[in-house]
Amino acid sequence: MSRKPPSQDIDESELEVEGSAHAAAGVTAVAVSMKRALEQMGPVRTAQTLLKLNQVDGFDCQGCAWPDPDPEHRHTAEFCENGAKAVTEEATLRRVDADFFREHSLEELAGKTDYWLGQQGRITEPMVKRVNATHYEPITWDGAFELIGRHLNGLTSPDEAVFYTSGKTSNEAAFAYQLFARAFGTNNLPDCSNMCHESTSVGLAEVIGIGKASVTLEDVHNAELIIIAGQNPGTNHPRMLTALEIAKKNGAKIIAVNPLKEAGLVRFKNPQKAKGVVGHGTEMADLHLPVRINGDLALFQALSALLLEGGHLDRDFIDQHTYGFEAWADHLRALDWDLVLRSTGLTRAVIEEAARMLAASSKTVICWAMGITQHRNGVATVKEISNLAFLQGNIGKPGAGLFPVRGHSNVQGDRTMGIWERPPGHFLDSLRDEFGFEPPREHGFDAVAAVKAFRDGRAKVFFGMGGNFVSAMSDTAVTEDALRQADLTVHVSTKPNRSHVVTGREALILPALGRSEKDLTGGRSQRVTVEDSVCSVHASQGPLKPASKQLKSEVDIICSMALATLGDRHDLPWRSFRDDYTEIRRRIARVVPGCAGYDEKVDQPGGFVLPHPPRDSRTFPTEKDRAIFTVSPTEVLHVPEGRLLLQTMRSHDQFNTTIYGLDDRYRGIKNGRRVVFVNPDDIVALGLEDGQMVDIVSEWQDGTERMAPKFRVVSYDTPRGCTGAYYPEANALVPLDSKAEGSNQPAFKSVVVRLEPHAAELPAVGRAEVEEPEASEEGRGDEEKRHVEPDHLS
Ligand SMILES: Nc1nc2c(c(=O)[nH]1)N[C@H]1C(S)=C(S)[C@@H](COP(=O)(O)OP(=O)(O)OC[C@H]3O[C@@H](n4cnc5c(=O)[nH]c(N)nc54)[C@H](O)[C@@H]3O)O[C@H]1N2
Ligand SMILES: Nc1nc2c(c(=O)[nH]1)N[C@H]1C(S)=C(S)[C@@H](COP(=O)(O)OP(=O)(O)OC[C@H]3O[C@@H](n4cnc5c(=O)[nH]c(N)nc54)[C@H](O)[C@@H]3O)O[C@H]1N2
Ligand code: SF4
Ligand SMILES: [Mo]
Numbered sequence: 001m002s003r004k005p006p007s008q009d010i011d012e013s014e015l016e017v018e019g020s021a022h023a024a025a026g027v028t029a030v031a032v033s034m035k036r037a038l039e040q041m042g043p044v045r046t047a048q049t050l051l052k053l054n055q056v057d058g059f060d061c062q063g064c065a066w067p068d069p070d071p072e073h074r075h076t077a078e079f080c081e082n083g084a085k086a087v088t089e090e091a092t093l094r095r096v097d098a099d100f101f102r103e104h105s106l107e108e109l110a111g112k113t114d115y116w117l118g119q120q121g122r123i124t125e126p127m128v129k130r131v132n133a134t135h136y137e138p139i140t141w142d143g144a145f146e147l148i149g150r151h152l153n154g155l156t157s158p159d160e161a162v163f164y165t166s167g168k169t170s171n172e173a174a175f176a177y178q179l180f181a182r183a184f185g186t187n188n189l190p191d192c193s194n195m196c197h198e199s200t201s202v203g204l205a206e207v208i209g210i211g212k213a214s215v216t217l218e219d220v221h222n223a224e225l226i227i228i229a230g231q232n233p234g235t236n237h238p239r240m241l242t243a244l245e246i247a248k249k250n251g252a253k254i255i256a257v258n259p260l261k262e263a264g265l266v267r268f269k270n271p272q273k274a275k276g277v278v279g280h281g282t283e284m285a286d287l288h289l290p291v292r293i294n295g296d297l298a299l300f301q302a303l304s305a306l307l308l309e310g311g312h313l314d315r316d317f318i319d320q321h322t323y324g325f326e327a328w329a330d331h332l333r334a335l336d337w338d339l340v341l342r343s344t345g346l347t348r349a350v351i352e353e354a355a356r357m358l359a360a361s362s363k364t365v366i367c368w369a370m371g372i373t374q375h376r377n378g379v380a381t382v383k384e385i386s387n388l389a390f391l392q393g394n395i396g397k398p399g400a401g402l403f404p405v406r407g408h409s410n411v412q413g414d415r416t417m418g419i420w421e422r423p424p425g426h427f428l429d430s431l432r433d434e435f436g437f438e439p440p441r442e443h444g445f446d447a448v449a450a451v452k453a454f455r456d457g458r459a460k461v462f463f464g465m466g467g468n469f470v471s472a473m474s475d476t477a478v479t480e481d482a483l484r485q486a487d488l489t490v491h492v493s494t495k496p497n498r499s500h501v502v503t504g505r506e507a508l509i510l511p512a513l514g515r516s517e518k519d520l521t522g523g524r525s526q527r528v529t530v531e532d533s534v535c536s537v538h539a540s541q542g543p544l545k546p547a548s549k550q551l552k553s554e555v556d557i558i559c560s561m562a563l564a565t566l567g568d569r570h571d572l573p574w575r576s577f578r579d580d581y582t583e584i585r586r587r588i589a590r591v592v593p594g595c596a597g598y599d600e601k602v603d604q605p606g607g608f609v610l611p612h613p614p615r616d617s618r619t620f621p622t623e624k625d626r627a628i629f630t631v632s633p634t635e636v637l638h639v640p641e642g643r644l645l646l647q648t649m650r651s652h653d654q655f656n657t658t659i660y661g662l663d664d665r666y667r668g669i670k671n672g673r674r675v676v677f678v679n680p681d682d683i684v685a686l687g688l689e690d691g692q693m694v695d696i697v698s699e700w701q702d703g704t705e706r707m708a709p710k711f712r713v714v715s716y717d718t719p720r721g722c723t724g725a726y727y728p729e730a731n732a733l734v735p736l737d738s739k740a741e742g743s744n745q746p747a748f749k750s751v752v753v754r755l756e757p758h759a760a761e762l763p764a765v766g767r768a769e770v771e772e773p774e775a776s777e778e779g780r781g782d783e784e785k786r787h788v789e790p791d792h793l794s
Contacts, residue, residue, distance in 0.1 A: 015672030023281045024234030024264035033084035040092040052543045054078040056605045060540040062086045065406035066237045067532040071605040080238030090514040094121025101136040109501040115659035117496040123511040124548035149564035151488040158185030160460040162450045165191040166467025167408020170528030172584045173554035174417035180562045187444030194447035198743040199378030200404040207386045207628045208614045209621035215401035221246045222399035225361035229257035230371020234264015235652045241268040256285035263666035292345035293645045293722045294637045294750045300384040302340045305332040306355035314393030328629035343636040363399035374749040378740035380632035396618035406533040413531030430591045437570040454482035462489045468497040471657040474734035474746035513553045517542040521553045522579035538607030644723040647749040648730040677716035677724040690715040693758040698733035
């Protein structure tokens, strides 16, 4: 474990840069995850935990929202390296108790990185920071609920409270939580989705009538062509590689659309197969389109234009199920190819090759993630992807569909359960009919609006159900200052993070049970339910003894807070919810669309799949009752001379703001995170050197600048003009007002920056090199490393 103070983390003095990997997973993946698990959990707990992960009678992985195979097709080890790391983080034997908070002042903790904070272990008891206190101190649970109730009931308006949710919260907790917020009187329910797939939810809702993926796992296995745009599955959805491997075996082709040649998209060594561990793995992408950052809108328009020109369309589908085709087709017939080539940075020949692959496929699945949604035009790009699918009728038929791959393991379920600042009227009507009170109708704050409300004094109490809001949000300094204005900040958490140390006048940390732990709330063995990326809902029950006797489940915390705040207002069933989660599931069944018979259905092995009209019957509950073609202008994002377009992304050794370690194995980075990936020609053109230390300065259109200091330049295979750095270190660079049109999602992946030599820079020692990954060379797997002498800076 690193107990290094963050000033040393910042120096990155032990940073090593090696050749990037040529394959994902394989034997190193198994070794890395087992090493971490054994270090933090010991052998017995490791076996106990990992054997229950993603099993029918076990618990759902805390990692990503990738779906599980049918019960009959599950392996004994149905998890990936990063799933094992996610579980290890939670099931660790390290503890953060009252002594820890006595030893470390808030000021000291505020100087630590999220990595250091998270590595200290599980929080064991509720803690409070009183007004003007320098340290957190213990508080009883009753004392904590009383404090929350007093603050909430003292507000001038319920809209001065903000109830944030991260995407690990179970369906039961989410349903109770939104009920509480609305019974209290506000729709201020921002969530991590606001920063994640909000552009997808908004775009798809408009054009197909539902904001979720229209595919099943079977569809991925049976597709003829799979496009993977703006997604790095080798790191962020590793079991997706197994699905892609099956698809390839069935004859599928894969196109990767990504500025970077990510290891998992090059080749995959399946650790569940002996051949995968020792052999050279499966070739993944048949075609890689190294698109410029933000060039996807133009690319998808160009692909559709070529298909239109060649007559490769599904006339029947267009006639029977769509609206707006002619206007869109006219727009594409006049497509400006000069703009397309500038925006994408691709050649016409390679775009034509991709179009030929599309033309040859009778069933195509298009997958996407943050590389598409986190841009100013994220919504427009999602709609353009949909246009392409409609053109060939690739929705609502086997082996085809739209596949936004979700992030957090239950982020989709939380939305289904009503965690949404803009709830539809019919949902509120159902809540009213079921619970007999009138919920607020006015829309609440999303994540960006919440920061502004605290900044401007319009919000006073922040309650975080999981997550790490201040590190995850854009404009770190602005977000931190805003939260410091709060009267009370409360975090329901498993591990310490930065949001605990950037506090309001008073602050609480409420330690929650994790998903791997036995939940005996109300004296009975409780289980919870979750929904994955393909609308499949199933139960989850943890096997482990909780990290401390003092932990409470999220459901318990919500119901106890509700009782302390609302008392018997509206006569809501908090006590029975807390005693038996089945009571919550009964109410879910009556309120949430598609959930009739919920408790019985989740009893079936593998659970059940929620209805999805476009997927199930090609019905589109849109304004036009059809799938809607939409027209978006072709654009080129303007980047001034001497500037680069920065994307902020995840390393292989983190889960969002939870940093597992300092290695990004697939990209060849070791022992450091403050790196900026730059094309070698740009390094020369900008007068920089590989390995040099720079400050990254972002330039915003209102003339303001933001700076993140001390990043190492790493020469990397990324398109000219495009650069990348890790999240959350680079979040300080993203202005709060830089967000997607229509979804308000922070534009984390298109930030205009310049690189300035760091003032105290010493000459670069042991210059870093990164080689072009060579997918075809046998035996050069991720095991092989090319060592570069680390830089030694004092
Ligand atoms: N191990 C691990 N798993 C995770 C997470 C984690 O942090 N760690 N996070 C979870 C969460 S919440 C989410 S939302 C998902 C995120 O999963 P991803 O979306 O895969 O996450 P990112 O690392 O943000 O990577 C985005 C990818 O988009 C590419 N990209 C960047 N800009 C563009 C662009 O303009 N166009 C295109 N076509 N590509 C672009 C980047 O090169 C990168 O490969 O993963 C989930 N799973
Ligand atoms: N620059 C940049 N910023 C980004 C992104 C990006 O790509 N680039 N991605 C965005 C995306 S996609 C997302 S989803 C957000 C993520 O934003 P969040 O969801 O807010 O952040 P996480 O880092 O996932 O939250 C980690 C914390 O959750 C707590 N936790 C973990 N497990 C549990 C649990 O079971 N129960 C409870 N109560 N708490 C738990 C732990 O205390 C841990 O410190 O960040 C966004 N921010
Ligand atoms: S793919 Fe995602 S859900 Fe599956 S084991 Fe890995 S991290 Fe967990
Ligand atoms: Mo996410």
